[in-house]
Amino acid sequence: MRLFSRAAYVASVALVSLALLLGPANASRGDRLPDFKDCVKKCHSTHCLSDPPTPIPLHLRLLLWSCPSECDYTCQHAVTASRYDAGQPIEQFHGKWPFVRLLGIQEPFSVLFSILNGYAHYRGQQTIRRELPRNYPLVPYYRLFGLFGIVTWFWSTVFHMRDFVFTERMDYFAAGASVLYGLYLAPVRVFRLYKPHHRRLLRVWTCVCVAAYVAHVYYLSFIKWDYGYNMAANVVVGILQNSLWTYFSIKNFSQKKSLWAAGPGLIVTWLVMAMSLELLDFPPLWGCIDAHSLWHAATVMPAVWWYKYLIVDAKRHMGGAVVGGSRFKE
Incomplete structure (x- = not known):
């Protein structure tokens, strides 16, 4: 975990530096x-x-x-x-619909729902600290997951408050890091890469994910800022991690015959349905609610549900051999 933490810190510093160097967005x-x-x-x-x-x-x-x-x-x-x-269609300006601002905030509802998402991760982290022992092997990974979530929704909040080149880049890069960390976490839990005898494989997987993220940021920063590529990259990474969690859910449900075991698969289904809102792009209702803000609204409950699942999964996991004073079932 130290290797990943250092790499994440270096990548974050580089991320801020690169974003400052980027040029303006394309016109609409x-x-x-x-x-x-x-x-x-x-x-x-x-x-x-x-x-x-x-x-x-x-x-x-x-x-x-x-x-x-x-x-x-x-x-x-x-x-x-x-x-x-005049009965003419509403057009976008600078890549966005003409929202009615509130107290200077460009997209009030996207800001509100971004804050709620960040708060869901914050409360989830508090629950993990309260409910799980520190020596539980997955606690560091879950805390990093929460940290990525909080940072992602912080930049989403800032970006939807005021759309600048810098805030847009930070929103995109933070979201990309969060999605990629989700893919990083999936094999750690599904294939138990946190176990000591998988240490070498875990290091390789960590380096692959960090290298992929650095290459992604480098391409967008210095080669071509491509919205289509960025979306495609996130979709591919999302499909990979969703496939792993779905496989994990089906396997667990078939073994345990308990609805809680299917949690990740149900959450994935919810998120896929929520993302379909992005395909229904329409001018904002009453000048403030569009498909993008509704997508942000639809991701709040899955975040809450995810942390509840992690707690239940961990407590059922802690039922076998004694490890460092706690019982773990492998």
């Missing part, structure tokens, strides 16, 4: 609309180049809204309202 169709361009140009000339410039409220300045970004936001909604009245 809405950005190219003549009405939008004219609106932004006139607004900038009237409010930003005037002497003095139009003042920005404090609560907006705290979230780094400036006069140009205010013009951008105002024009997005002016053009969207005009197109809606």
